[in-house]
Amino acid sequence: MKLIKWLNLFTLGCTLFISMASCDDDDNNSGELKLGTPTVTDIAVPTATVLSEVTACREDIDMGRTRIMSYGFCYGTTGTPTIHDATVKTTPDNGKMTASLTSLKGNTEYHVRAFATLYPNGIIYSDDVSFTTNAQSTISELNDYVPPTYADNYTDIADWNQRNKWNLANVHDPGIVLAEDGYYYMYQTDASYGNTHIAGGHFHGRRSKDLVNWEYLGGTMKSLPAWIIPQLNEIRKAMGLVETTPAEKDFGYWAPCVRKVKDGLYRMYYSIVVPGYINGTGSWGERAFIGLMENNNPANNDGWEDKGYVITNASDKGLDYMVKPDDWANCYFKWNAIDPSYIIDKDGKHYLIYGSWHSGIASIEIDANTGKPATVLPKPWGTANEIAPYGKLLATRRMGNRWQGSEGAEIIYNAQTGYYYLFVAYDALDVPYNTRVCRSKDINGPYIGIDGTDLTNNGGDMLPVVTHPYKFSNSEGWVGIAHCAIFDDGKGNWFYASQGRFPKDVPNINASNAIMMGHIRSIRWTKDGWPVVMPERYGAVPQVPITEKELVGNWEHIDLSYSYGKQKTSDNMTLSADHKVTDGSWKGATWTYDAVNERISFSNGVEVCLQREVDWEANPRTHTIVYAGYGSSKTYWGKKSR
Numbered sequence: 001m002k003l004i005k006w007l008n009l010f011t012l013g014c015t016l017f018i019s020m021a022s023c024d025d026d027d028n029n030s031g032e033l034k035l036g037t038p039t040v041t042d043i044a045v046p047t048a049t050v051l052s053e054v055t056a057c058r059e060d061i062d063m064g065r066t067r068i069m070s071y072g073f074c075y076g077t078t079g080t081p082t083i084h085d086a087t088v089k090t091t092p093d094n095g096k097m098t099a100s101l102t103s104l105k106g107n108t109e110y111h112v113r114a115f116a117t118l119y120p121n122g123i124i125y126s127d128d129v130s131f132t133t134n135a136q137s138t139i140s141e142l143n144d145y146v147p148p149t150y151a152d153n154y155t156d157i158a159d160w161n162q163r164n165k166w167n168l169a170n171v172h173d174p175g176i177v178l179a180e181d182g183y184y185y186m187y188q189t190d191a192s193y194g195n196t197h198i199a200g201g202h203f204h205g206r207r208s209k210d211l212v213n214w215e216y217l218g219g220t221m222k223s224l225p226a227w228i229i230p231q232l233n234e235i236r237k238a239m240g241l242v243e244t245t246p247a248e249k250d251f252g253y254w255a256p257c258v259r260k261v262k263d264g265l266y267r268m269y270y271s272i273v274v275p276g277y278i279n280g281t282g283s284w285g286e287r288a289f290i291g292l293m294e295n296n297n298p299a300n301n302d303g304w305e306d307k308g309y310v311i312t313n314a315s316d317k318g319l320d321y322m323v324k325p326d327d328w329a330n331c332y333f334k335w336n337a338i339d340p341s342y343i344i345d346k347d348g349k350h351y352l353i354y355g356s357w358h359s360g361i362a363s364i365e366i367d368a369n370t371g372k373p374a375t376v377l378p379k380p381w382g383t384a385n386e387i388a389p390y391g392k393l394l395a396t397r398r399m400g401n402r403w404q405g406s407e408g409a410e411i412i413y414n415a416q417t418g419y420y421y422l423f424v425a426y427d428a429l430d431v432p433y434n435t436r437v438c439r440s441k442d443i444n445g446p447y448i449g450i451d452g453t454d455l456t457n458n459g460g461d462m463l464p465v466v467t468h469p470y471k472f473s474n475s476e477g478w479v480g481i482a483h484c485a486i487f488d489d490g491k492g493n494w495f496y497a498s499q500g501r502f503p504k505d506v507p508n509i510n511a512s513n514a515i516m517m518g519h520i521r522s523i524r525w526t527k528d529g530w531p532v533v534m535p536e537r538y539g540a541v542p543q544v545p546i547t548e549k550e551l552v553g554n555w556e557h558i559d560l561s562y563s564y565g566k567q568k569t570s571d572n573m574t575l576s577a578d579h580k581v582t583d584g585s586w587k588g589a590t591w592t593y594d595a596v597n598e599r600i601s602f603s604n605g606v607e608v609c610l611q612r613e614v615d616w617e618a619n620p621r622t623h624t625i626v627y628a629g630y631g632s633s634k635t636y637w638g639k640k641s642r
Contacts, residue, residue, distance in 0.1 A: 035114040035126035051098045052114035067119035075112040141542040147621040158193040171518030183207040190253040202253040217301040250275035269340035284323040284332035287313040314380040314390035328403035356407035362391025399459035408483035417529035425482035432565040433482035436462035465635045469567040475617040494523035524609035532628035535637035539614030554641040561634040606631030
């Protein structure tokens with residue numbers, strides 16, 4: 001069963017609408033709060049409705065002895081589930097709390113308990129109740145499924161006057177947030193096939209209810225923010241340099257990251273790259289800035305209010321900026337103010353994560369109220385100690401070498417595993433672009449790869465590989481798959497979004513590598529708590545249970561392990577009914593199936609997670625089963641052949 005993201009909400013119990021009871025010794029199971037045994041109704045796979053009564057001791061609430069942090073239900077296929085199983089959050093209303101359980105499988109017994117987290121009393125649970133779901137018709141649901149029909153080669157609708165037909169065409173470096181109105185909102189780098197976007201401002205947005213069909217909204221920033229050039233020249237003056245006024249069209253508008261801070265407050269961090277050199281030929285390139293916009297309702301695409309300067313590039317070389325622009329390993333700047341990611345950690349602190357190439361990925365704490373740095377930043381040049389407030393190193397590919405070949409950090413926290421996950425884009429963005437991930441128990445590291453490499457203190461190549469250029473049969477495949485957004489749906493389902501590019505020199509397509517289609521993929525989690533990204537794009541295929549019988553037959557198997565700029569292709573692998581691999585690179589291995597968690601374990605030590613997804617290469621498109629998994633620091637993708 002998929003696990004749902006569970007967050008502690010700092011909510012005072014006295015503000016919640018719960019029933020009050022007099023205090024006596026058997027008033028409830030915590031001495032302060034009582035959760036009634038749940039009742040389960042409206043069971044219709046894959047969902048069911050659950051309700052529980054909530055009563056509290058009036059005197060304890062009134063005197064502030066009970067601080068109620070969060071409420072919800074936890075459920076699973078074994079008795080007495082806890083918050084480490086699937087959970088769903090809710091808030092009591094007039095003494096009752098209700099929620100919808102999701103991702104239920106047919107003909108399965110489940111157990112559910114209400115829970116509440118209290119301060120200082122910890123977690124309390126209701127009694128356990130069980131229920132059994134109805135049998136589910138796999139054939140009927142999948143036969144009724146209609147896959148997406150939009151074309152991946154969108155050159156015939158790439159023009160600006162066709163933007164209402166774009167759907168996921170012309171997407172680059174997407175950032176995605178789920179808003180209060182139930183829409184997913186996506187914002188992106190200024191990039192499009194033929195640069196058709198330049199008519200519509202910057203940081204273009206679109207939205208979707210289902211992650212498949214997207215409505216184009218237009219630019220969120222109409223022109224270069226008024227603060228950019230004054231801030232640039234303030235720094236230049238302090239450095240003893242003459243003022244400059246680059247043309248607005250020459251600035252770069254890159255990599256917005258959007259987050260919901262709370263109801264009615266959304267923040268978008270963006271990066272703007274200044275063109276030119278610091279002081280003419282022979283000097284290093286000019287700096288970038290990270291700025292901030294806020295909105296109380298992203299449905300109002302014109303409602304983004306610019307809040308100004310957040311941070312800029314910092315150099316530990318003082319004023320020694322006469323570094324030749326091709327002296328990559330000796331960059332003038334230590335930190336590059338590109339590619340922001342924003343996170344509120346499990347303790348409620350706010351952080352900006354940023355960095356592109358140069359020394360690696362950095363972290364700085366942010367003031368929750370302003371969205372700006374928590375401490376006043378010094379001038380952005382000086383010694384390493386003087387610029388220390390500009391960031392703490394989280395991960396680096398090459399310690400001491402400033403030409404990292406890494407950028408586009410994205411950071412999330414998964415309460416179910418207890419880890420922070422740092423996703424990073426590697427290599428050049430045209431073809432070789434690939435995604436890596438590492439993790440840490442602490443927001444500031446150390447971040448460790450799946451092979452045990454300490455990316456924070458020692459540096460090194462990050463593993464595992466999460467995405468990589470690839471090609472299934474009957475297609476040209478995809479390259480340039482990185483600079484991702486990681487997000488969840490509030491129901492335990494996680495997703496990966498990025499651009500994907502066509503390979504270079506595809507016949508009959510002019511500048512084929514400039515085609516950038518938005519890719520959204522499902523994420524599954526291994527039993528060891530590592531995220532695997534599905535090889536086929538998300539298409540809202542019904543997630544009916546996958547039976548062992550369906551696994552028998554031929555698969556397209558890809559060893560997705562790293563090879564710079566190489567599109568990894570598939571070969572055949574055959575699984576037999578007697579649990580043997582009878583063909584392909586794993587021939588001779590045996591396999592077993594965990595139907596509850598939908599994972600195949602092979603005798604060579606590899607375990608893969610399964611998912612129903614769209615077979616995008618089929619003609620006509622249909623549904624299929626895919627897998628992704630890790631083994632011995634390698635990555636594997638696969639798709640059931642039809």
